[in-house]
Amino acid sequence: MAGGDRGSSDAAEAELRQGFETLAVAQPDPSAAVYEVRLNRPAQRNALSPTAFLEIPRAMALLDRLPSARAVVLSAAGPHFCAGIELGALGNPLDTSSKVADPAAAAEGLRRAILDLQAAPTAIERCRKPVIAAVHGACVGGGVEIVAACDIRYCSKDATFVLKEVDMAIVADLGALQRLPRIIGYGNTAELSLTGRTITAMEAKEMGLVSRVFNSKQELDAGVAKIAKEIAEKSALAVMGTKTVLLRSRDVTVEQGLEHVATWNAAMLRSNDLKEAVTCFVDKRKPVFSKL
Structure with missing residues (x-):
């Protein structure tokens, strides 16, 4: 590893050790190149606070730079995965006592605040390492939008999913309406986002929102850890390249996607x-891939 890369890696490790207010980031198994990012406000059902929206992008950026992290598991502490966005995270948009006299200027300020919140799920998507969601209990609103940004999603049998924004007279704005149609289809996304109904783990599996349902949180944690470790043992270049090409191909035509993967593989x-x-x-032995 080059000196600059080593310095960047050491700095990332040092910053991770400093810890977070709303997250717990750890490498549960030192023998596996897998890190867990756990939403860690169980008393608040892991509601996404303003601090959480700052810390998720920071954690993802650090893990993106860390060679010892080849896969990331996104999980949650306590009985529920996430209760959605914490009330007040955007302030009170109905408050007319603002010192900003121009309504357009006030609207632009709110727009910028929403764009800042969108950076959290986008950071998950942009992390070069695959991010695997392990969902248990309730996953509400902003929690679904965070999960939709992950590469693979699993859940336990007790998991439920709901987009409640329509019942609060707002439009889901962190990426669910953009990402979910590509995961579960337009019709399923329209039904969930327009009715605000809660779906079970098995319904989520039938829709394709999750790839597998585990019988309990314990089985979920063990199963996801095993899958993440298997991914982490593969070539980091191949894994990161696959994620990059998948995301690129999702947003362009087939022809443009084929051109992109040809360019990628020409280099790799x-x-x-x-x-x-x-x-x-040929030798029938386990490969040892290079570290990035």
């Missing part, structure tokens, strides 16, 4: 990881 197919994978397949 001569990697040492590919040589190692081929050699190990």
Whole structure:
């Protein structure tokens, strides 16, 4: 690893050790290149506070830079995954006592505040490492929008999902309406977002919101840890490249997506990881991939 890369890695590790107010970030198994980012406000049902919206992007950026992190699990402490956005996170948009006299200026301030909140799920999506959601209990509003930004989603049998914004007379604005149609289809997204109804874990599985339902939180934690470790043992170049191409191809035409993956592999197919994978397949041994 180059000196600059080592310095960046050391700085990321040092900042992670400083800790967070609303998150718990740890490497549960030192032998696995997997980090867990846990929403850690169980007394508030992990409602997303203004501080959480600042800390999620910071944690994701640090893990993106950390070579020892090859996969990330997003989970939550306590009986529920997330109660949504904490009341007051955007202030009171109905408050007319603001010192800003111009309504347009006040609206622009609110718009900028919403864009700042959107940065949290976007940071999950942009993290080069795959982010796996492990959902249990209630996942409400902003929690669903956070989950929608993850690469893979699993849940326990007790999990429920609901987009409640329509019942609060607002439009979901953190990315669910943009990301969910690509995950569960337009019709399912329209039903969930327009009715505000709660769906069960099995309904989420049938829609494709989650890939698998585990019988309990304990089984969920163990199962997701195993899957994350298996992903982390693969070539980091291949895993990060796959995530990059998937996201790029989601938002462009098939032709543009094919052009992008051709360009990516033109640069990456001569990697040492590919040589190692081929050699190990022939030798029937476990590969040891390069660290980034």
